[in-house]
Amino acid sequence: MAELTRTAAEDRGAWKSKIGFILAASGSAIGLGNIVFFASNAYKFGGGAFYLPYFIALFVLGIPVMIIEFSLGTMTGKSFPVAMRQLVGKKGEYAGWWTISCALFITMYYITILGWALTMLVGAFGGLLTDPAIAPFAGMDSPSDGPNATVYFFGMIATWAPMLSVAAIWAMTILILWRGTKTIEAAVRIFVPLMWLFMVVLIVRGLTLNGGVDGMLYLFTPNMDGIMDVNVWQGAFAQMFFSLSLGLGTMTAYASYLPKDADQINNSMVVSFLNCGFEFIAGVAIFSMLFAFAIVPSGGTLSLSFFVIPQGIAEFPFWIKGFGVFFFLLLVIAGLTSAVSLVEGIASPLIDKLGISRTKALALVMFPGIIGSLAFALPQVIDPAISSGGTLGFSLLDMLDHWAFSYSLLIGGLIECVMIGWVLGADKLRTFVNEHSKFTLGKWFNVQIKFVIPIILSLVIGGTLWQDLSGGLYQSDTDFGSFGWLPAAIPVVWIISTLVMSAVLTNRPAHDHDPHNVSNPA
Ligand code: PFF
Numbered sequence: 001m002a003e004l005t006r007t008a009a010e011d012r013g014a015w016k017s018k019i020g021f022i023l024a025a026s027g028s029a030i031g032l033g034n035i036v037f038f039a040s041n042a043y044k045f046g047g048g049a050f051y052l053p054y055f056i057a058l059f060v061l062g063i064p065v066m067i068i069e070f071s072l073g074t075m076t077g078k079s080f081p082v083a084m085r086q087l088v089g090k091k092g093e094y095a096g097w098w099t100i101s102c103a104l105f106i107t108m109y110y111i112t113i114l115g116w117a118l119t120m121l122v123g124a125f126g127g128l129l130t131d132p133a134i135a136p137f138a139g140m141d142s143p144s145d146g147p148n149a150t151v152y153f154f155g156m157i158a159t160w161a162p163m164l165s166v167a168a169i170w171a172m173t174i175l176i177l178w179r180g181t182k183t184i185e186a187a188v189r190i191f192v193p194l195m196w197l198f199m200v201v202l203i204v205r206g207l208t209l210n211g212g213v214d215g216m217l218y219l220f221t222p223n224m225d226g227i228m229d230v231n232v233w234q235g236a237f238a239q240m241f242f243s244l245s246l247g248l249g250t251m252t253a254y255a256s257y258l259p260k261d262a263d264q265i266n267n268s269m270v271v272s273f274l275n276c277g278f279e280f281i282a283g284v285a286i287f288s289m290l291f292a293f294a295i296v297p298s299g300g301t302l303s304l305s306f307f308v309i310p311q312g313i314a315e316f317p318f319w320i321k322g323f324g325v326f327f328f329l330l331l332v333i334a335g336l337t338s339a340v341s342l343v344e345g346i347a348s349p350l351i352d353k354l355g356i357s358r359t360k361a362l363a364l365v366m367f368p369g370i371i372g373s374l375a376f377a378l379p380q381v382i383d384p385a386i387s388s389g390g391t392l393g394f395s396l397l398d399m400l401d402h403w404a405f406s407y408s409l410l411i412g413g414l415i416e417c418v419m420i421g422w423v424l425g426a427d428k429l430r431t432f433v434n435e436h437s438k439f440t441l442g443k444w445f446n447v448q449i450k451f452v453i454p455i456i457l458s459l460v461i462g463g464t465l466w467q468d469l470s471g472g473l474y475q476s477d478t479d480f481g482s483f484g485w486l487p488a489a490i491p492v493v494w495i496i497s498t499l500v501m502s503a504v505l506t507n508r509p510a511h512d513h514d515p516h517n518v519s520n521p522a
Contacts, residue, residue, distance in 0.1 A: 013180040013257045020185040022270055025254050027188040029275035031338030032113055033243040035331060036305040038279045039286040041235050047218045049226035053236035058276060062240045064448050065413050066251060066268040068420055071433050073255025074262050079348040080249030088423040095415040097502035100346050102408035103248040105494060107342040108372030109397045114339060115166035115377055117331040119156050120306060124324030136324045137310050147314035149307035157391050162377040170370050174362055176340045181257050184340060191333045198330040199281050205323060206288030215291030216284045230463050237460050238406055244275055247409030250345035265437040355511025399490045406464050414457040421450035
């Protein structure tokens with residue numbers, strides 16, 4: 001009987017409470033981006049020099065785009081491509097599926113990095129079970145030499161162990177998504193408070209280290225030196241989109257499980273501030289350790305969290321294993337709640353469009369997804385002469401990350417603003433948002449969506465492309481040996497496969513199982 005009285009919305013899924021939604025959306029936003037990528041970007045771009053572009057990115061782009069993505073979900077009660085179809089027609093759906101296809105690629109390597117974090121977590125225990133004398137993060141070939149996180153990391157990725165971890169992370173992700181909002185909400189109620197707690201422990205530890213406060217000062221002291229450098233701005237904008245989980249349809253999927261009258265200005269502010277607050281705290285914790293141990297990070301984005309911080313932790317005066325485990329458990333938990341949202345952002349449009357069951361949709365995402373994640377964890381060493389990027393998987397990941405991170409989210413955001421601003425009409429969205437919100441958005445919001453954001457995003461995307469085409473691509477001297485064709489093949493495979501996937505899915509007839517569908521197949 002209860003089955004019969006359930007509404008269509010409840011069948012699709014619905015958050016039990018506003019707090020459930022806030023936890024899930026902030027769990028999506030807070031992830032590897034806040035811990036791994038933020039600290040290394042802030043370091044690369046000169047600490048205090050990063051803040052002006054960062055805050056501009058938050059207020060001018062981040063919060064407005066989040067308001068749009070959340071509102072698409074509540075306006076239509078559907079996930080991103082289907083919502084775009086209803087609001088702006090077929091070209092909107094095509095763009096929608098393109099972003100979802102990009103999300104699939106990002107999910108693949110995001111989960112590989114999580115798999116590495118899980119294997120580092122095991123390394124943090126050292127020889128706890130086998131030989132307690134073996135230090136945490138001791139190199140696999142020379143365990144008696146003591147901790148050396150860099151050697152441990154590159155030794156570890158050249159084994160098959162990360163493949164197991166990748167499979168374990170995929171299994172956990174699917175398990176959390178099994179019953180939709182019900183299981184997601186149950187998981188984030190535990191994981192999100194836990195990651196805040198772990199972060200507080202780490203920041204207290206970092207700041208109480210000798211010299212730790214200097215790291216915080218480096219991070220916060222304004223520095224205008226880099227402000228004219230276009231790379232700083234590009235870095236801040238791409239970081240903001242990734243960190244807030246924008247441009248990939250994820251936030252629309254989560255918002256589609258909210259009631260129509262949800263206050264999306266309030267939700268966007270709360271989620272953005274929780275995310276950026278966490279990012280700051282993470283930055284302080286990491287920078288305080290860097291300064292306390294006078295470590296100068298070098299190398300790629302992953303180096304800070306995967307070998308610099310563990311190396312710092314290994315020099316703690318006490319409870320090394322505990323803090324090492326803490327740090328990687330934090331990475332795994334934070335990344336897992338983000339991976340869950342990425343997969344939900346891909347699975348829910350398949351359910352909405354094709355009318356298939358959740359189990360089928362999850363299987364459709366998982367099979368290609370797990371193959372990709374495993375490929376990035378491939379342990380074959382292709383260039384033994386270099387100490388980083390030595391495995392085939394690592395190099396593949398690095399190259400795909402370049403395309404996916406620098407381009408797809410920002411292009412997704414650009415298309416979204418142009419279509420909503422010009423085709424649907426910025427005023428329609430603004431009126432809808434204002435009807436349900438305590439604060440109201442003025443006419444300036446129309447200018448923001450129609451002009452300001454598209455112009456800024458076009459400049460940033462154009463600038464990155466210009467740099468890539470003028471020879472800066474990858475900036476790596478890895479010798480790929482017989483895999484020399486890979487660097488050129490990656491962007492081609494990425495572009496062609498995402499375009500084909502979007503064409504196929506857009507042209508599939510919709511399974512219209514919602515009698516209240518107000519579709520506008522223009
Ligand atoms: N925001 C996540 C992080 O900071 O790690 C990553 C992410 C999740 C990006 C979901 C995009 C997305 F749709």
